[in-house]
Each structure stands twice: as C-alpha cells, then as structure tokens.
Amino acid sequence: MPTSSTPLVLVSGSGRSGTSSLAGTLKRLGLHVPQPEVEASETNPRGFYEPQWVIDFHKRHLKELALFNIDSRPSAVDIVARHVESGVPTAELHEWLSGQLDGEHLRGEQVVVKDPHAFWFAQVWEVVSAEVGADLRWLTALRHPAEVVGSRDIAYLSSQSDELRLTKETSNVAGWVHAALLTEKAGRGSKRSFVKYVDLLADWRTALAPVQQQLELALDTDLSSSEHHSVDDFIEPSMRKSQLTWDDVRTPDWLRDMAEEVWRLLGALTTTPHDPDTLGALDRIHADYNARYADAVALTFDHTKAASTLAAREARDAQRATVQQLRRELARVRAAKETPVGGREAATILRRAVVRRVTRRS
Template sequence: MSSHLLLVTGSGRSGTSSVAGALKRLGLHVPQPEVPADEKNPRGYYEPAWVTEFHKRVLNPVPVRTIDTRPTAGAIAAEAGSAPEVEAELREWLGGQLDAPQILVKDPRAFWILPVWTRVAADLGARVSTLTMLRHPTEVVRSRDSAYLTEQTPTFRRQRETANVAAWVNAAFETERSTRSLERAFVRYADLLADWRTALHRAGEQAGLTYDADLTTDAPHEVDDFIDAKLNRSAITWDDIAVPPQLRDLAERTWQAMNTLVDAPGSPEAIEALGGLQEEYVELFDFSEAIAMDATTARVSEGRREVRRKKDARIAELEAELEQLRSRKSGLFRR
C-alpha cells in the first residue's frame, strides 16, 4: 500500500500549527524531529525540522520570503525548486519517510515549491494532497504584529501591515494555482476553532484522509483539549489596521473568493474570480513600485554609500595598524 503525503500550508499565523497538531492527534505521522515549541507558539509547530531548513536553503538565496509581495516570487521560487540538486536532496529525505501510511508535512513555505514536492512524491509512489488554512488577512496581520513587531516603531508597523496584507493576497493566488491539480482542502481557522470535528471531517473527505476516530460522533478525543477557541485572539476589522483602501478592497474580495473553495475546492467560478483579482493585484503592485521608485533608488544609493564608508573606515584601520607595525620594526632595527 502506497503512502499518502499531506502538505499543510497557508499564510503564517493562519492556524497551520493548530490544524497540524490536530491531524497528528488523529493519526497522521509527522517526520521527526520537529521544530520545538517556543514563546511565539507554545503549543508547538508540528513542522519537520528538516523540511523548514530545506525550504530555507532553497528559498533564502533567491531570495523569496515566507510572505512575499512580488507577483514574480512564484516564478522565482519555482525556478529555484526545479534545480536537480534540490530534487535529489528532497528525494533522499522523503524516500526515508514513507514507511507510515499517512505523512504530514507542514510548512507555510511549501506552496512556493510545490511542484518539486509533487514530482518527487509521485516518483516515489506516494499519493499527494494539500490542506490550506484560511484566516482573514486582518487577523493574520494583527497576529504577526503581536508575534514579531511589538518592539518596532508605529511607522514601521504601519508599513509592515500594508506589506503583510499584500503578501497574504499574493500567497492566496499562488497557493490556489499551485494546488489546483491535486486533491485539496481549504479550512477556515474560525471553523477549526468553533467545531473542529465538522471542519476536519469535511477536509478529510476532500483530501482523502483517514483518521483514527469517527468525527461524525461527539465521542471525547484528545483534540478537544488541544483546540482552544480562545486561540483566536485577533478578531479585528479593517478599521483596526492601516491599509490603503484599494488594497483593502482587493484583499477582502480575495478572501471571499478563497472562502468559496472551502465547500467547493474546484469551483470554476472561484478560480476565475481569483484570476481576475490577481490581474488587479499585479497592476496595483506595478503602480506602487513606480510610485516608490525614487525612495527605493535613494535607499539603494544610501546602502552603497554606507558600504563604501565601512570599507574606507576598515582600510584606514588596516593602514594605521600597518604603520604601527612599521614603526615597531624600525625601532627594533635602531637598537
């Protein structure tokens, strides 16, 4: 019997750790060792440590960030993921993980290089499906603020809020496109917290999963103690974050279209709508990039000047040290 590889993805802070932890408790196997829990995620990440480092090795040099606003990021990541050495590295690792009937690999970066995952898994005889977590962009952004930006200035936080909403939109398009040919499920974070049995029963049927419990009953399960509705502490609205109206409108319409995929993962109407929204996003990005061109050029120039200043200062230090050595040598000869 072949193994079933489930790739869990979704924007960071969208509930990927919560759903992965629940799925592990329902019988799916997470390759060991896992990324350890920390203060940002005390309940655990449920991410295979090798996978997170693998994605960093592939994406950081390009560079493509976990959340990336560039419409071209998907193509850049795909090219990086198509390198023969990347495929060989993944093949060697994944080939040693397929002993369990259902393998759970969770990492928000996975959608960037999904083709290499599906290609390698197919070559190894494994069935592949995906589960994507959906959380409203305002809640994702505020959760990221709380986790990563508490010590930043208000101006920087406002800028990051806009960038993070744009990245959420861009990731939504790329995730939908890259998973379209696979068995797939989309799960709203709010649904998972409100009624995890219904949410995961539906997702399991869509993604072809088998659980070690009957989720159509209310029989007690350890997931009851793991999933906590209080985890959703970021129930906010667009009025609570500083985002330009055009981007806010585009993000809200993208959210509505992605929600359609929860009940109908292959909805032609949703796919068509997302294609049109992506065209709008590309246009908005291009205009924004043009408006910011002078500021970007100025930052690049200042960066180059700073590099030159550091270089000149270091040269001056080395010349001073050399002069001191010459003086000491001269004093020795005079003796």
C-alpha cells in the first residue's frame, strides 16, 4: 500500500468527447495507465488508453442493471445507488485498485484511469480511493453536444436506418445532457478540471496549463516550452472528424437550448471549476431536465404500454409456435416407429428437437 496519497486522475465524460485523446496525452506526459489497456479499433485507431479491467467492471455492472453509458433516464441514478448498496462494486474495485497501487514500480507515480462510464460509480471511486490511499482528481473532456451526437452516429449508427438514427439523435442529446450534469456533480468536493476537446487539439500546451495547476500534476515537460514533445506527434487538429452544428441535428428546440446552456456553463468551469453561481445554474437545469423527462414519460404512456403489450404477444406467439413444432416432430417420430414411444424416449426426442431448433435460430 502506498505510504502517501497517490494522485489518481479519473478521466470521464460522454463518449466521443475526446477522453481518449486526453488520457493518451497524459500518458505521454508521464502518467501511468494501469495495464492491460483496451486495444485500438477502427472507431479509435489511435487507442483508447482505458484499463481493460475498469472497462469490464463498469460495463458488467451497467449491463446487469440494463443501463446505457449515456442513459437519459433520471431513475438510472437511483438504480445504480441501490446496486452500490450491495457492496459488491465497492469490494471489487477495492481489490483491483489496491493491487494496482501496491507495488514498488508505482512509488511516486501519478495514475490516470479513463472510462466514460466512471461517473455512474462516482461514489464507489471516492470511497475506494480514500480506503487505498489514492487522491482522486476528476478530469472531464468537453465537446459540443452536436459534435458528440454526430460523432456517435458516424461511429456506431452508420449502418442503421434513417428513422432509427433520427430517433437516436434526440435520445443521444438527452443522454449527453444527463451524463454531463451527472459527471459535473460527481466531481464536486474534489480536485477537478475541465478541458475543451477543440482547445486540446488546437494547442495542447495551453489547454493543459490550467489542468496541471488545478489538479496539481507533475508533468514531464514545461508547458511553456515549445520544444518538440511526443504529444505533438499524437495530437493534431485532424482528429476532430465531426464538426457538426445544431443545423445538422434534429431534436426538440427546448432540448437543444438546454444542451447549449449546459455546454456554455461547463465551459465556464474550465477557468473556475467550483464557481458557485455556475453550479447553482446547473442544478436548476438538472431539476428542469428531470421534470421534463417525467412529462415525456407520462405523455408517451400509451405508446410504451402498447409496445410492451405487442412485445409480450410476440414472445407468446413464438413460444406457442415452438411448442407446436415440437409436437409435430414428436408425432412424426412416433408415427415412423413400429412400437409406441414411451415417456422417457419421448422426453429424449423433445430434448433433441429443442437443441436442433435452438441451433437453427442462433
């Protein structure tokens, strides 16, 4: 266990907002990323800089709760809170993080953990960090919501129908607002910093200067120096592939205006991360968002109920068709035999038929 507090920078924020670029930059500036890392992919060829264990940890628990990364439902907060009360996520993270920090090779190191899912389990990270002697510091990457929605569409929805993409645009903007508000709230009371993705790409030295000061980080270069650094080969303006505006996104006017105001307020936190007036404004927006979401749920009650009824009916029809098919197969087998088929043999035939049917459907 470390003899003094180990700086632990938790990079969070909405997916496709520059978190990978931010974590990759910090790694090149001397911070340690716990290994192994998630491998690069076609959607992110430069790398994710995410510890594989942390990604698996967050995704596994969110999947168990049927939650999404940028889930727009206000009720998701209480769902996670009840799950955390079980103590399971805390125990798992404690075991992993204590193992990461308990080593001679990390003495004096600063650790960076990046995962856009982390804000859901902010309380767990805070508790465990205190238990294992880590000084938790939050770093949030900011990117305009229109660009985030467009980038997510390019990366994840390019093969889907136009109707689905239009529906998901509104859902993604709502999810961005909700995730942005929750991420901001997660870092209150801790050392924290915000950096705009566009600023990072334009001039990473200038963008990271306040980050270094606000998070009290020791970097391996003088940010006031123009001497070539490996980050210069990693960060470049061309990484900003999605440069969309609200004209490119179809979403309700009130939601667009709300997202724009959240974006503006978060931008103000880049210079004063704990400004009380800004935090108060964000809290009021959060309350307004929750109220509007409740109205939307009530407004679409019939639609949701009908969809649920139809889904249940389709499931029953599919089950009934399966049973009828099994009966036909059993009757065919019985008719082909000279002797009657007994109960035990019939059960065997049914099991084989089920296996064949499941295999064909998969």
